[in-house]
Amino acid sequence: xxxxxxxxxxxxxxxxxxxxxxxxxxxxxxxxxxxxxxxxxxxxxxxxxxxxxxxxxxxxxxxxxxxxxxxxxxxxxxxxxxxxxxxxxxxxxxxxxxxxxxxxxxxxxxxxxxxxxxxxxxxxxxxxxxxxxxxxxxxxxxxxxxxxxxxxxxxxxxxxxxxxxxxxxxxxxxxxxxxxxxxxxxxxxxxxxxxxxxxxxxxxxxxxxxxxxxxxxxxxxxxxxxxxxxxxxxxxxxxxxxxxxxxxxxxxxxxxxxxxxxxxxxxxxxxxxxxxxxxxxxxxxxxxxxxxxxxxxxxxxxxxxxxxxxxxxxxxxxxxxxxxxxxxxxxxxxxxxxxxxxxxxxxxxxxxxxxxxxxxxxxxxxxxxxxxxxxxxxxxxxxxxxxxxxxxxxxxxxxxxxxxxxxxxxxxxxxxxxxxxxxxxxxxxxxxxxxxxxxxxxxxxxxxxxxxxxxxxxxxxxxxxxxxxxxxxxxxxxxxxxxxxxxxxxxxxxxxxxxxxxxxxxxxxxxxxxxxxxxxxxxxxxxxxxxxxxxxxxxxxxxxxxxxxxxxxxxxxxxxxxxxxxxxxxxx
Amino acid sequence: xxxxxxxxxxxxxxxxxxxxxxxxxxxxxxxxxxxxxxxxxxxxxxxxxxxxxxxxxxxxxxxxxxxxxxxxxxxxxxxxxxxxxxxxxxxxxxxxxxxxxxxxxxxxxxxxxxxxxxxxxxxxxxxxxxxxxxxxxxxxxxxxxxxxxxxxxxxxxxxxxxxxxxx
Numbered sequence: 010x011x012x013x014x015x016x017x018x019x020x021x022x023x024x025x026x027x028x029x030x031x032x033x034x035x036x037x038x039x040x041x042x043x044x045x046x047x048x049x050x051x052x053x054x055x056x057x058x059x060x061x062x063x064x065x066x067x068x069x070x071x072x073x074x075x076x077x078x079x080x081x082x083x084x085x086x087x088x089x090x091x092x093x094x095x096x097x098x099x100x101x102x103x104x105x106x107x108x109x110x111x112x113x114x115x116x117x118x119x120x121x122x123x124x125x126x127x128x129x130x131x132x133x134x135x136x137x138x139x140x141x142x143x144x145x146x147x148x149x150x151x152x153x154x155x156x157x158x159x160x161x162x163x164x165x166x167x168x169x170x171x172x173x174x175x176x177x178x179x180x181x182x183x184x185x186x187x188x189x190x191x192x193x194x195x196x197x198x199x200x201x202x203x204x205x206x207x208x209x210x211x212x213x214x215x216x217x218x219x220x221x222x223x224x225x226x227x228x229x230x231x232x233x234x235x236x237x238x239x240x241x242x243x244x245x246x247x248x249x250x251x252x253x254x255x256x257x258x259x260x261x262x263x264x265x266x267x268x269x270x271x272x273x274x275x276x277x278x279x280x281x282x283x284x285x286x287x288x289x290x291x292x293x294x295x296x297x298x299x300x301x302x303x304x305x306x307x308x309x310x311x312x313x314x315x316x317x318x319x320x321x322x323x324x325x326x327x328x329x330x331x332x333x334x335x336x337x338x339x340x341x342x343x344x345x346x347x348x349x350x351x352x353x354x355x356x357x358x359x360x361x362x363x364x365x366x367x368x369x370x371x372x373x374x375x376x377x378x379x380x381x382x383x384x385x386x387x388x389x390x391x392x393x394x395x396x397x398x399x400x401x402x403x404x405x406x407x408x409x410x411x412x413x414x415x416x417x418x419x420x421x422x423x424x425x426x427x428x429x430x431x432x433x434x435x436x437x438x439x440x441x442x443x444x445x446x447x448x449x450x451x452x453x454x455x456x457x458x459x460x461x462x463x464x465x466x467x468x469x470x471x472x473x474x475x476x477x478x479x480x481x482x483x484x485x486x487x488x489x490x491x492x493x494x495x496x497x498x499x500x501x502x503x504x505x506x507x508x509x510x511x512x513x514x515x516x517x518x519x520x521x522x523x524x525x526x527x528x529x530x531x532x533x534x535x536x537x538x539x540x541x542x543x544x545x546x547x548x549x550x551x552x553x554x555x556x557x558x559x560x561x562x563x564x565x566x567x568x569x570x571x572x573x574x575x576x577x578x579x580x581x
Numbered sequence: 582x583x584x585x586x587x588x589x590x591x592x593x594x595x596x597x598x599x600x601x602x603x604x605x606x607x608x609x610x611x612x613x614x615x616x617x618x619x620x621x622x623x624x625x626x627x628x629x630x631x632x633x634x635x636x637x638x639x640x641x642x643x644x645x646x647x648x649x650x651x652x653x654x655x656x657x658x659x660x661x662x663x664x665x666x667x668x669x670x671x672x673x674x675x676x677x678x679x680x681x682x683x684x685x686x687x688x689x690x691x692x693x694x695x696x697x698x699x700x701x702x703x704x705x706x707x708x709x710x711x712x713x714x715x716x717x718x719x720x721x722x723x724x725x726x727x728x729x730x731x732x733x734x735x736x737x738x739x740x741x742x743x744x745x746x747x748x
Contacts, residue, residue, distance in 0.1 A: 126602065127602075127605070130602070130605065130609055134656075135656045138601075138602075155656065187656065188659055189598065189657055189658050189659045190656050321654070322653070322654075323647065323650040323651050323654055326643070330643075
C-alpha cells in the first residue's frame with residue numbers, strides 16, 4: 010500500500026491504539042491536519058501548545074497509556090518544551106509530534122524553524138528527526154515503545170513538511186530493533202533473597218514508595234507486601250495513591266489506613282519524617298531520593314539499611330548510597346517479595362511490630378496534620394477536606410504547583426493509583442488545568458478536580474475554553490489567597506517577610522472569567538458557603554471555576570527548611 | 582571509602598550508533614550533569630554503522646559510576662567500556678610545531694630519535710613533529726620541547742582498547 014507520510018502517521022497511530030491527539034495546527038503540519046477528518050481519532054484543539062503537552066501528560070497519567078500531541082514547527086514546538094520537561098521529570102509516557110520546515114531548508118533559519126531535537130535532547134527520553142519518509146513508520150513504532158517501556162518518558166518526533174508529503178510503501182514493522190535499549194525488568198533473585206533476609210531481621214522498617222509503583226501498576230503488590238511485612242508506608246508526592254491512605258472500618262466509614270504514614274519530605278507529615286529518621290530499614294521502591302524528599306542527605310534515614318528497587322539504574326545510589334540495589338520493574342520485584350513472604354511468613358509479626366507502631370502512633374497523636382477553621386475566613390485546607398468528604402474520595406485530582414499542591418497532597422486521601430496527578434519533579438505552574446482536561450478526556454464520566462491557586466491557574470487559564478467547547482466538565486477549585494503563596498511563605502520564614510513580587514492583589518474576577526468562557530463561575534467568601542458551592546459545582550455537567558477566597562497568609566506545615574534534616578520540621 | 586572519594590582520571594570507551602546527534606547526546610550528558618570531559622576522540626569502527634568514542638573524564642568513583650550508568654541509558658549507546666577493572670592500552674597522537682633555529686635543530690632531532698617521534702614538516706624556522714604514546718611519554722617530550730619553544734600543538738585525545746585475555 011503506497012501512502013503519503015501524513016497518511017502513514019495516522020496508520021501508525023491506529024496501530025498503537027491512539028484514540029486522542031491533543032494539538033494545534035500550523036504551516037508545517039497542515040498536511041497532517043488535512044488528513045485528520047478521514048480518521049477515527051479524536052482531536053482536541055488547545056489554545057496554547059503548552060496546554061497540549063500537559064493534556065497529553067494528564068491523559069497518560071490517568072490511563073497509563075501513551076499521551077500524544079501534535080504541534081507545528083518553531084514556536085509551536087518550543088511552546089511544548091515545558092510540558093515535555095514536566096513529563097520527563099515525572100517519567101510520563103508521551104509521544105510529541107512537531108512539524109519542521111522542509112528538509113532542504115533545515116539549517117537555513119527558515120520561517121518558523123527551530124532545532125527542536127537539539128532543544129529537547131536533555132528533556133526527552135529520546136528524540137528523532139525523520140529525514141526520509143521510509144523511516145517514518147519505524148520511528149513512530151520505536152517512539153511508542155520507548156515511551157512506555159522501562160522507565161517511561163516523553164519521546165519527540167520532528168517531521169519535516171516534505172517528509173509528510175512524500176509517498177512510500179507503508180509497512181508497519183513487526184519487531185523493534187534497538188540494540189542499545191534493553192531495560193532490565195526482572196529483579197535479580199540473589200539480591201531479592203538478601204533483601205528478604207534483611208527484612209526478616211529488621212525491627213523498624215519503613216516502606217518509601219514513589220511514582221514508579223504507579224507507573225509499573227504495582228499498587229496491589231505493594232499493598233500486599235506491606236501487609237506481609239507489616240511495615241508502615243510513606244510515599245512521595247508522585248507515589249500518592251500507590252498505597253491506600255484510607256480503608257473502610259466495620260461501620261462502612263473510612264479511617265486512615267493503620268499502616269499509612271502520609272507523604273514524606275519537605276511538607277511530609279511529622280510521623281512519616283520521624284519514622285524514616287528512626288527506621289532501621291528503609292525499603293525504597295520506585296522512588297529516586299529527590300532533594301525535596303531527603304532534605305540534608307546525611308540526615309536522611311541515618312539509622313537505616315536501605316533496599317532500593319528501581320527500573321532505572323541511574324536512580325540507584327545517585328543521591329543516597331544504598332545497601333541492596335535491585336534493578337527491575339517494581340511490579341516484578343514486589344511480586345518476588347510477596348511470594349517469599351507468603352511462602353515463609355515472618356513469625357509473631359504483630360508482636361514484633363507492636364513497639365514500632367506504638368512509637369508511630371505517638372508521633373501521629375502529638376503532631377497530626379492540623380489547621381484551625383474558625384471565624385469568618387475560609388482556610389484552604391478546609392476547602393480540600395470538604396471536597397474530599399463530598400465526593401467520598403471518588404475523583405481524579407490534579408493540582409497546580411505550590412501551596413495548593415501540598416495541601417491537596419496532605420488533606421485529600423488517595424486510595425487508588427492514577428487519581429492524583431501533579432507536576433512533582435519540575436514543579437510546573439499551569440499544569441493542573443490542562444492535565445485535568447486530559448484526564449477528563451480519558452474518563453468523561455468521572456469527577457475531575459483541579460486544585461489550583463490564584464497564581465498558577467492564570468498560567469494556562471486559556472484552556473478553560475478547550476474544556477467548554479469539548480464538553481469536558483472539569484472542576485477547578487481556586488484557593489484564592491491573593492499571593493504566590495509558597496514563595497510568600499518562604500519570604501515570611503527565611504527572607505524577613507519581604508513580600509517582593511508575590512502579592513497578586515491585582516487579580517481578575519474568576520467568576521466573570523468563567524462566564525466569559527462559557528463555563529460556570531462560583532464564589533465562596535465565608536466558611537459556610539464552601540459546602541454549598543462544592544455541591545453545586547459537582548452537580549453541574551459543565552466546567553466550573555470555584556473561586557474560594559481563603560486566608561491570605563496561611564502556610565503549609567510541617568515544613569523542613571531547605572538543607573535541614575527531615576526530622577527538623579517547622580510545625581504550625 | 583577514602584579511595585572512593587579520590588578524584589581521578591578515567592578513560593571510558595563508548596560504542597555508539599553512527600547517527601547524527603549522537604555525539605551531541607554524549608557531550609550534552611556531560612555538560613548537563615556537570616561531568617568533565619578532558620578529551621574526546623570519535624571515529625567509525627570496523628562494524629558498519631558503529632562509531633567508537635574514547636573519552637577521558639575526571640571524578641570520584643561515585644561520579645564515574647553515574648557517568649557509566651547515564652551513558653548506558655542513552656538509546657544510541659550500544660556498549661560502554663569501563664576500564665576501571667580491565668587492563669587496557671591507550672595512546673594519543675600529537676602534532677607539535679616547535680621553533681627550530683640553527684642552534685636547537687640537533688637537539689630537537691635527538692629528542693625525536695629518543696622518543697621515536699617523526700619530523701613531518703620542515704620550514705626555515707620550524708619543525709612539525711608527530712609523536713604517539715601514552716600519557717607519561719607525551720608529557721615527557723612536551724616538557725623537553727617546551728624549553729626549546731613550542732608554538733602550536735594539536736592532540737587527538739586518547740584512544741583506548743581493552744587488552745585481550747592472554748590465554
